[in-house]
Amino acid sequence: MALYPTETGLYGSFGGRFVPETLMPAILELEQAFKEAKEDPAFQEEMAYYLKQYIGRETPLYHAERLSATLGGPKIYLKREDLNHTGAHKINNTIGQALLTQRMGKKKVVAETGAGQHGVATATVSALLGLECIIFMGKEDVRRQALNVYRMELLGAQVVSVDQGNGTLKDAVNEAMRYWTANVEDTHYIFGTAAGPHPFPQIVRDFQRVIGDETRKQIIETEGKLPEAIVACVGGGSNAIGMFYPFVEDQEVKMYGVEAGGKGLPTGEHAASLTEGKAGILHGSLSYLLQNGDGQVQEAHSISAGLDYPGVGPEHSYLKDAGRVTYDAVTDEEALEAVRLLSRTEGIIPALESAHAVAYCKKLAPMMGTEDVLVVCLSGRGDKDMNTIREAHETGGDFND
Amino acid sequence: MTKAKLDTAFQTVADAGEKAFVPYIMAGDGGLSGLNERIRFLADCGATAIELGLPFSDPVADGPTIQAAGIRALEAGTTVQTVLDEVAKEKASRTVPLVIMTYLNPVFAYGVEAFASACAEAGISGLILPDLPLEEEGMVTEALKKQDIALIRLVALTSTPARIQALAERAEGFLYAVTVAGTTGERASFVDQLGTHLKALTEVSKAPVLAGFGVSTPEHVRELSQYCDGVVVGSKIVDALHQGNRQQVKDLIASRK
Ligand SMILES: Cc1ncc(COP(=O)(O)O)c(C=O)c1O
Numbered sequence: 174m175a176l177y178p179t180e181t182g183l184y185g186s187f188g189g190r191f192v193p194e195t196l197m198p199a200i201l202e203l204e205q206a207f208k209e210a211k212e213d214p215a216f217q218e219e220m221a222y223y224l225k226q227y228i229g230r231e232t233p234l235y236h237a238e239r240l241s242a243t244l245g246g247p248k249i250y251l252k253r254e255d256l257n258h259t260g261a262h263k264i265n266n267t268i269g270q271a272l273l274t275q276r277m278g279k280k281k282v283v284a285e286t287g288a289g290q291h292g293v294a295t296a297t298v299s300a301l302l303g304l305e306c307i308i309f310m311g312k313e314d315v316r317r318q319a320l321n322v323y324r325m326e327l328l329g330a331q332v333v334s335v336d337q338g339n340g341t342l343k344d345a346v347n348e349a350m351r352y353w354t355a356n357v358e359d360t361h362y363i364f365g366t367a368a369g370p371h372p373f374p375q376i377v378r379d380f381q382r383v384i385g386d387e388t389r390k391q392i393i394e395t396e397g398k399l400p401e402a403i404v405a406c407v408g409g410g411s412n413a414i415g416m417f418y419p420f421v422e423d424q425e426v427k428m429y430g431v432e433a434g435g436k437g438l439p440t441g442e443h444a445a446s447l448t449e450g451k452a453g454i455l456h457g458s459l460s461y462l463l464q465n466g467d468g469q470v471q472e473a474h475s476i477s478a479g480l481d482y483p484g485v486g487p488e489h490s491y492l493k494d495a496g497r498v499t500y501d502a503v504t505d506e507e508a509l510e511a512v513r514l515l516s517r518t519e520g521i522i523p524a525l526e527s528a529h530a531v532a533y534c535k536k537l538a539p540m541m542g543t544e545d546v547l548v549v550c551l552s553g554r555g556d557k558d559m560n561t562i563r564e565a566h567e568t569g570g571d572f573n574d
Numbered sequence: 575m576t577k578a579k580l581d582t583a584f585q586t587v588a589d590a591g592e593k594a595f596v597p598y599i600m601a602g603d604g605g606l607s608g609l610n611e612r613i614r615f616l617a618d619c620g621a622t623a624i625e626l627g628l629p630f631s632d633p634v635a636d637g638p639t640i641q642a643a644g645i646r647a648l649e650a651g652t653t654v655q656t657v658l659d660e661v662a663k664e665k666a667s668r669t670v671p672l673v674i675m676t677y678l679n680p681v682f683a684y685g686v687e688a689f690a691s692a693c694a695e696a697g698i699s700g701l702i703l704p705d706l707p708l709e710e711e712g713m714v715t716e717a718l719k720k721q722d723i724a725l726i727r728l729v730a731l732t733s734t735p736a737r738i739q740a741l742a743e744r745a746e747g748f749l750y751a752v753t754v755a756g757t758t759g760e761r762a763s764f765v766d767q768l769g770t771h772l773k774a775l776t777e778v779s780k781a782p783v784l785a786g787f788g789v790s791t792p793e794h795v796r797e798l799s800q801y802c803d804g805v806v807v808g809s810k811i812v813d814a815l816h817q818g819n820r821q822q823v824k825d826l827i828a829s830r831k
Contacts, residue, residue, distance in 0.1 A: 181709065191678055191705045193635045195730035195755055198737070337641060343632065350634045355756030357732060454679045454705070455632060467653045468683025469631040 176421075177491060182371020182458075185494060187487035190370035192350075192457045199357045204372040206277045211379070216272065223268050224383065227301065228258045230265075232384075234391035234548070239518040240531075246538035247401065247545035251521070252388050254412065254552045261524060261553030262384060262412045263294035267363055269380035271298040274361040281305040281360040285349040287314055287342035287408075288478030288557060289321025290524075291365030296330035306330040309349040312340030314478060321557060339472050342482050346456050366409025367486035370457025374414075374486050381415025388548055389419050396546050402427040402537060405550035406529040407447065407500065408479050410486035412552035417498060418488075427499070430489060431533045433475035434502030444473035446485040447493050447500040460487040476505035476561060477525035479553075507532040509565050512555060524553035525561065577724045580671040580699040580747050583622050584782045584803065594622040594748075594784060594804025595795070595830035597811040597823070598675065600643035601626050601660075602652025604815060609657070610664045612815065617670035619827040625702065625806060626661070628654055628676035635677075635704035637759025639809035643816065654684050658696040665697035673700035673726060673747065681714070690717040700724035700747040708740060729775060731755050731765065738778065745781035751802060754788045759809045761788030764798075772801035792829030799830065 177184040190200055210216040224230040232253045241249040254262040267284075274282055282304050286292030292308040299306035308330050315322055315334045322332050338344035346369075353362040367377040392400055403420060405413035407430040420426045435443035443449065446461045453462035455470055463471040463483035473483040492498040503511075508525055511532035516522045523531055530549050541547060555562065587594045597616050601609055616624050629644035629652055636644070654676075661672060674693060681689045681703065693701065701723055706714065711725060718725050724747030729738055732755060742749060751772055753764055768785075775783045785798040786806030795805050807826060814822040 189710055190707065191710055192707060193704050193730070193752075194707050194728045194737075194741075195732050195752060197707045197709070197730075198732050198734055337638075338631075347632050347634050351637075351757050354635070355754075357755060451683075454677075454682055456634075457705075459682075462679075464679070464683065466683065467655075468680035469629075469648065470679070 177488060178371060178375050182375070184487045184491035187452070187458070187460050187490040188371055188374060189459050190457055191454050191459070192370045193354060195354050196357055200370055202277065206273055207372055207376050210273055210276055216276070219272060220269060224265070228264055228268065229256060230383065231387045232256050234388055234395070237519050240515060243514070243518050244534060244538035246543065247541040247547040249534060250392065250546060250548045251551045252384060252416065252548060254384060254550060255521070255523065255527065255554035259294050259297050260556060261290045261294070262381060262415065263291045263365065264297065265383055265415070266365070266377050266380040266411060267291070267294040267298045270361065270363040270376065271302050271304060274304060275302060277361060279359055279361045281356070282363050283307050283309070283349050283352050283356070283360055284363040284365060285342065285345040286310050286365065287345065287481055289314070289318045289325065290479055290553060290557065292325050292330070292332070293321055293328070295363050296325040296328035299330060300328045307352065308332045309335050309345045309352065311335050311342060311345045314341055314345070318478065318557070341472070342478070343470065343472070350456065367411040367414045367488060368409040368456060368458060368460065368484055374458065374488055377411050378414045378418055378488065381411050382418045384412065384415040384550060385417060385419035388416065392546065392548065398546070399423055399426050400548045401541060401545040402429065403548045404429045404431060404530045404533050404537065406431050406480065406526045406552060407485060407489060408482050408526060409484065410489045412550050414486060414488055416550040417492070421497060428497065429533060429537065430498050430500045431529045432500060432502040433477055433480035433529060434504040435474040437504050438502060442474035443502060444475045444480050444482060445502040446483060447489060448502045452490070455484045458487045460485055460490040461493070476508065476565065477529065479524070479526040480529065501533065503529050503532040509562065511535070512562055521551070522555035523551055524555050525558045527552045576694055576697070576699045576722045577747065580623055580673070580724055583671050584748065587622050588803065593799035593830045594782060595620065595827050596623045596625055596784060596804065596806045597621050597827065598625040598627060598806060598808035599815065600640065600647050600812055601628055601657040602647030602650050603643040603812065605650060606652060606656055606660050609660050613668065613670065613672070615820065619824050620830065621670060621827055622804065623671040623673055623699070625673050625675050626657070628657055628674055628680055630677040630680055633677060635757055637757040637809060639813050640758050643812045654680050654689070658692050662696040668697065671699040672697065673702060674698050675702040677705050678703050686714050687717045690721040690723055693723055694721040698723060700726045702726045702728070702750060704728060708737065726750055728752050731771065738775065742775065742778040743780060745779045748782045748784045748803070749775060749779040750806065751775055751783050751785045752787045753785045753798065758787050760790040764788065769801045772798065776802050792826060795826065795829045804830065
């Protein structure tokens with residue numbers, strides 16, 4: 174397999190940097206700064222320090238015995254990104270980009286957020302490093318995630334509610350990009366997922382690959398081999414690419430990316446860009462995209478705000494077309510069921526996003542042998558989703574005992 | 575004839591010792607059936623060329639006024655095809671050149687080659703894609719060249735000297751000098767160095783240099799036109815037409831002389 178991206182940010186035919194000229198110099202500056210940082214031992218050391226002492230890495234690769242026994246089949250291991258400071262993998266990326274911001278001599282950052290996980294992770298590292306932080310969040314998400322808005326404000330960030338469009342993640346990205354365009358001289362955009370214009374997909378992947386690198390080392394230590402299969406949920410694709418990337422060359426390791434199937438693919442109300450979309454350009458890159466025949470981007474739907482995005486990172490589009498990763502979707506209902514399953518079998522309440530990956534294990538497990546190893550990226554914890562999960566379980570009936 | 579029509583229009587203005595004025599309208603805002611009438615109205619007011627916006631769901635280079643116009647147009651069912659069909663109806667009689675401004679995805683979804691040839695059929699002279707920087711323009715250049723349609727490039731306040739040079743050398747139709755760091759929309763004032771920046775652009779550009787983004791009053795038009803070949807006015811025109819204030823449009827365009 175070819176390793177991407179190319180110099181110009183292509184992953185096969187996907188990727189690129191489709192941004193206004195005003196942003197282009199900043200994009201090139203970022204690319205240069207990132208290249209230099211990668212080669213600078215002082216930067217690596219600083220990263221390693223924060224990953225360990227501040228975020229709490231490495232995260233455990235936990236053998237979920239009761240879950241494995243319940244599902245039958247393979248030994249299931251959970252990569253516990255939920256144990257990171259702030260409760261998800263998002264901070265692996267925000268700490269890296271915040272340090273890059275400092276390197277570029279910028280003192281302000283802007284970011285988008287859906288559920289608020291990336292916003293909280295950005296506000297957190299901004300507080301840590303003394304950066305001025307502004308977060309754009311869709312009006313609808315501000316309403317749904319009031320507590321996270323307060324959390325970001327408590328951390329010293331300014332949260333701007335976005336009225337445009339349907340007031341969800343896609344609109345928050347639009348506004349954050351507009352803000353960045355107007356303030357590009359002194360502001361860095363901390364993009365939250367492995368999408369957007371080059372070099373963001375690469376930067377985010379490289380900051381998130383610690384997930385897969387640790388997993389690889391840990392599974393060899395405990396099992397003496399690579400896993401037969403790996404599963405991760407895919408919103409924009411950052412936790413998944415971080416987990417997958419170090420295994421891409423190991424053809425014997427099967428990989429599964431799980432998208433949000435929302436109310437079911439046939440209803441059209443989902444966020445399954447790879448499963449159901451067509452190639453198109455949104456937020457700076459060419460990738461699979463939910464859009465109508467006229468090239469208008471469609472709204473995504475998912476119970477999980479972090480997966481509620483009509484686009485996806487270009488490297489996933491490439492891995493899909495190359496046949497290296499299988500992408501599939503699970504519904505809101507299946508994800509909710511998986512929340513309950515993992516809570517009851519392991520005492521771990523997963524984020525709704527991560528629950529999509531857990532739900533997919535139910536489909537995979539019966540097809541795997543008892544000596545096989547299945548690794549699941551548990552990208553985040555469920556605390557932020559308590560209200561959503563409670564409401565759904567109370568109205569859903571069948572989730573009660 | 576497509577691209578040449580644009581060049582001739584600018585030449586005519588320059589020969590008369592005047593400055594160009596290119597108004598922007600959002601196609602489908604106010605109803606597609608009124609589009610040709612709006613084009614005629616703007617031409618009668620003295621527009622040098624007309625920029626026709628094709629709505630896109632996620633217009634990251636646009637401010638609130640044009641975003642709202644795009645939403646109105648999309649809600650009215652406007653598509654690439656319906657707009658091109660509509661303007662094609664008056665192709666034969668229309669003298670004012672038309673330039674399309676949209677984002678890359680609607681063009682990509684239509685098919686770049688098919689889009690270019692449909693534009694040529696409809697009598698479109700140029701194309702502006704604000705999310706297509708120099709690095710990515712290879713995606714459309716061949717197809718546009720084949721149909722003799724100008725790719726109108728944007729140069730920004732943040733563009734480095736090397737980028738300015740590269741953009742200026744490739745300039746065709748006109749070079750769109752973005753006058754603010756930010757999105758489209760009305761502004762009270764501009765940065766101090768803008769005049770020098772625009773003047774420098776006219777010295778290197780192979781095509782006329784037009785200043786746009788934020789230009790919204792007759793004073794702006796007169797001020798900025800001193801330094802370059804003319805202006806593009808978007809949000810103010812879109813807003814005035816939406817409010818039904820045609821006199822304001824007339825006055826604004828008249829201020830070019
Ligand atoms: C816990 C968790 N997992 C997954 C995601 C999805 O993002 P990505 O696909 O970039 O990992 C999010 C996004 O907010 C999240 O909070």
